[in-house]
Amino acid sequence: MKENLRKRAIEVLDANFQEGGFTIPSKGLYPFQWKWDSGFIAIGFAHYDVEKAKTEIHSLLDAQWENGFIPHIVFHSDNDSYFPGPDFHQSELHPLSSKKYRSTGMTQPPVTGFVLQEMYRIAEDKEDMLAFIKEHIDRVYDNHVYFYGNRDPYNEGLVYIYHNWESGTDNSPVWDDIWSTMNPPEYTFERRDTTHVDASQRPTKREYDHYLYLIDIAKEYNYDDARIAELSPFLVQDPLFNAMLIKSNEALMELYRIIGGNEDKIKVLNLWQIKSIENFNTKLFDDELGAYIHFDLRNNKPIRFVSSSSFSPLFANIPDPERAVILVKTMMERFGGDDKYLCASFDPTNERFNPKKYWRGPVWINMNWVLYYGLKNYRFNEIAERVKQDSIALIERDGFFEYFDCRKDSGESQRTGYGGNNFSWSAALLLDLLKD
Numbered sequence: 001m002k003e004n005l006r007k008r009a010i011e012v013l014d015a016n017f018q019e020g021g022f023t024i025p026s027k028g029l030y031p032f033q034w035k036w037d038s039g040f041i042a043i044g045f046a047h048y049d050v051e052k053a054k055t056e057i058h059s060l061l062d063a064q065w066e067n068g069f070i071p072h073i074v075f076h077s078d079n080d081s082y083f084p085g086p087d088f089h090q091s092e093l094h095p096l097s098s099k100k101y102r103s104t105g106m107t108q109p110p111v112t113g114f115v116l117q118e119m120y121r122i123a124e125d126k127e128d129m130l131a132f133i134k135e136h137i138d139r140v141y142d143n144h145v146y147f148y149g150n151r152d153p154y155n156e157g158l159v160y161i162y163h164n165w166e167s168g169t170d171n172s173p174v175w176d177d178i179w180s181t182m183n184p185p186e187y188t189f190e191r192r193d194t195t196h197v198d199a200s201q202r203p204t205k206r207e208y209d210h211y212l213y214l215i216d217i218a219k220e221y222n223y224d225d226a227r228i229a230e231l232s233p234f235l236v237q238d239p240l241f242n243a244m245l246i247k248s249n250e251a252l253m254e255l256y257r258i259i260g261g262n263e264d265k266i267k268v269l270n271l272w273q274i275k276s277i278e279n280f281n282t283k284l285f286d287d288e289l290g291a292y293i294h295f296d297l298r299n300n301k302p303i304r305f306v307s308s309s310s311f312s313p314l315f316a317n318i319p320d321p322e323r324a325v326i327l328v329k330t331m332m333e334r335f336g337g338d339d340k341y342l343c344a345s346f347d348p349t350n351e352r353f354n355p356k357k358y359w360r361g362p363v364w365i366n367m368n369w370v371l372y373y374g375l376k377n378y379r380f381n382e383i384a385e386r387v388k389q390d391s392i393a394l395i396e397r398d399g400f401f402e403y404f405d406c407r408k409d410s411g412e413s414q415r416t417g418y419g420g421n422n423f424s425w426s427a428a429l430l431l432d433l434l435k436d
């Protein structure tokens, strides 16, 4: 059974690998290279085809801008089956954007640092992998310099995102209150996602108006970070995004120590780390909810919802052990009932929860992977094991889908895996979870 799943996962990944040296998340729906997908995909490849893992990261970093920024989508081709494509995003408006690739002018969670560390751990030939890491690690470091230098206007060690697509949790109910502060025009455009996937599983047209409007505002300022920080109606400190950055800081420090001779960079990383973890714990924890939450920097107020992002700080060793206990209690009480697979992407006890719709409730394998290692960090081994077994069970139940209904008995007669099928990171991270 396990062997069969492994084989299928490898088939999915290999089929999504493109001649240009990158891997699409899913045929049709996502025909380019996405930043955080790419990182998770490289972890999967590292288990059976190290060269592809390296190629994946190399091609992502090849699209880095001169200011260290790494875009959320690299448009390797002119594929018009996706909207909004390169002509809408117009990354060339930014004077330091890549001259080699067109891309978006927004980013995605900074996973690349800890991905390099995972690749090193998995690799059998450590020397060979270290040579690769030596060649690429400074670009990831430069990406962190970009974040702390341009996305942290109050010098808190907490960076902001200016678009919901930067969070990775695209249409989370967490953003609903921000949408209600905006009134974008009604755009006329042809949706492409809903030609690949049932509209009931995707964001609404009105949500897309907000997404497009935020891009138009950023374009008006030629993607200038300072202007965006001043004027974007969406400006959020996201716990998942910052936890990924902190985890990647830690990974870069460890890798630089292994490489040797990078004391200056280790010192800088360590200073960021101390400040980030401290302010993360004071600013982004909500005692009443017993969970980490988002902070709306534009409207200067916390956004008080529990989502799977709330638990991601476990992965980056952010809470102290007592707080970790509180966090896991919240997770089990709200998300962990026997009738559910762990872990829904949004609070199942909240009225905004929707078990079928993109980031408004379904289980995502990448978040489960983050939670699995996070729970293990704090020795919640039994719950970690449940997250792992639930992930395997969902893929066995439905296939390698993009997201899954968390309900064990959904009352549906059809399959309850949603979004893109043969989805790369579901396959890649399953390979990692199956390794022992």
Ligand code: DGY
Pocket: 072, 083, 165, 170, 193
């Ligand atoms: C989409 O098109 O929904 C993507 O996830 C944006 O990153």
